[in-house]
Amino acid sequence: MSPPVVLVVGGAGFIGCNLAAHLARMKHRIRIFDDLSRPGVDRNLAWLQRTFGDRIEARIGDIRDRPRLREAVDGADVVFHFAAQTAVTTSMVEPRHDFDVNARGTIEVLEAVRHGGARTPLIFTSTNKVYGCLPDLPLREDQSRWVPIDTKLAYNGIDETRPLQFRTPYGCSKGCADQYVLDYAHSFGIPAAVFRMSCIYGPHQFGTEDQGWVAHFLIRAIEGKPITIYGDGKQVRDVLFVDDLVDAFVRAWSRIGAISGRAFNIGGGPENTISLRELVAMIETLRGMPPTVRFEGWREGDQKFYISNTTAFAQATGWRPRVGPRAGVEALHGWLTDQRAPALEGARHA
Numbered sequence: 001m002s003p004p005v006v007l008v009v010g011g012a013g014f015i016g017c018n019l020a021a022h023l024a025r026m027k028h029r030i031r032i033f034d035d036l037s038r039p040g041v042d043r044n045l046a047w048l049q050r051t052f053g054d055r056i057e058a059r060i061g062d063i064r065d066r067p068r069l070r071e072a073v074d075g076a077d078v079v080f081h082f083a084a085q086t087a088v089t090t091s092m093v094e095p096r097h098d099f100d101v102n103a104r105g106t107i108e109v110l111e112a113v114r115h116g117g118a119r120t121p122l123i124f125t126s127t128n129k130v131y132g133c134l135p136d137l138p139l140r141e142d143q144s145r146w147v148p149i150d151t152k153l154a155y156n157g158i159d160e161t162r163p164l165q166f167r168t169p170y171g172c173s174k175g176c177a178d179q180y181v182l183d184y185a186h187s188f189g190i191p192a193a194v195f196r197m198s199c200i201y202g203p204h205q206f207g208t209e210d211q212g213w214v215a216h217f218l219i220r221a222i223e224g225k226p227i228t229i230y231g232d233g234k235q236v237r238d239v240l241f242v243d244d245l246v247d248a249f250v251r252a253w254s255r256i257g258a259i260s261g262r263a264f265n266i267g268g269g270p271e272n273t274i275s276l277r278e279l280v281a282m283i284e285t286l287r288g289m290p291p292t293v294r295f296e297g298w299r300e301g302d303q304k305f306y307i308s309n310t311t312a313f314a315q316a317t318g319w320r321p322r323v324g325p326r327a328g329v330e331a332l333h334g335w336l337t338d339q340r341a342p343a344l345e346g347a348r349h350a
Helices: 014-025 040-054 065-073 088-093 095-115 151-156 168-188 213-222 242-254 275-289 311-317 323-350
Strands: 005-010 031-032 056-060 078-081 123-129 139-141 146-148 192-197 199-201 227-230 237-243 262-266 273-275 293-295
Touching: 005 014, 005 065, 014 242, 031 040, 031 065, 040 056, 056 227, 065 088, 065 095, 078 095, 078 146, 088 095, 088 323, 095 123, 123 151, 123 168, 123 242, 123 262, 168 192, 168 262, 199 213, 199 242, 199 275, 199 323, 213 227, 213 275, 213 323, 227 275, 237 242, 242 311, 242 323, 262 311, 273 275, 275 323
Parallel strands: 005 031, 005 078, 031 056, 078 123, 123 192, 192 262, 199 237, 227 293
Antiparallel strands: 139 146, 237 273
């Protein structure tokens, strides 16, 4: 029996690359569909091909290119859909592009699966931004973070019963895609599930100021450049190391018949929270010197507090995060340092 063909749409990106590597180690055949538009992802693809050889099949294309996408979907045993415009800031400048990639692009993926004729499982990555800015959550200001006044909320996090309240074009486009994936599961019988994700971090992440803030802060510190914090830096997130997310994907695929048509909040949960200021302090400990930090005004759509309640997914699959923030940040710091060592060495001798 031949190994499964796994299609990873957006497979050269940070999350896709890590999932592809994990499944390639399990001897699956990996088909990557990516337009390679995000800086750094071509390096991820090259690493996958160098490491796993002919287990990696790369097809370069845009998800809005219907014929190429349908060719990629043909014969796949499962589809992981990660391709997206990922930055709130970009969506504020180019809302049509944001909608075109995130909403229309997802329809193209769903239609490619539907017209393929097989009941191919599909797992889609959405975002906690579908819940909006959460302005109704009473918070108190602590020394380094915002803390919910409701102790139950602080202990458990936000679950899937929270009403959707799309905010910013990015929140709208991802929320629209999120709802279409769930509807295709119900209307057309596609075995599909949605991950509403919090902050994911780990190796092969080329974080920017607009997306991937844990990696971005580390990159700035390693390069000796100032870190810009928008707001007061006391924003709290539950961070999830990418290896734990990959485990969640594998479990979702294995249980797709039981979880189809459902959306799950996926993050580190209450045990794995950190504020921006606390990450800066962690970086100072790691590097033995404080990074330079400057503050700017709040950005549209930012949440002062968000922690995922992951109980629903844990009960459905037995999953739980295993890598804490300190160990995860240390691992990412080590990977980023190794990646930048040749460039930094060259700059010193230039």
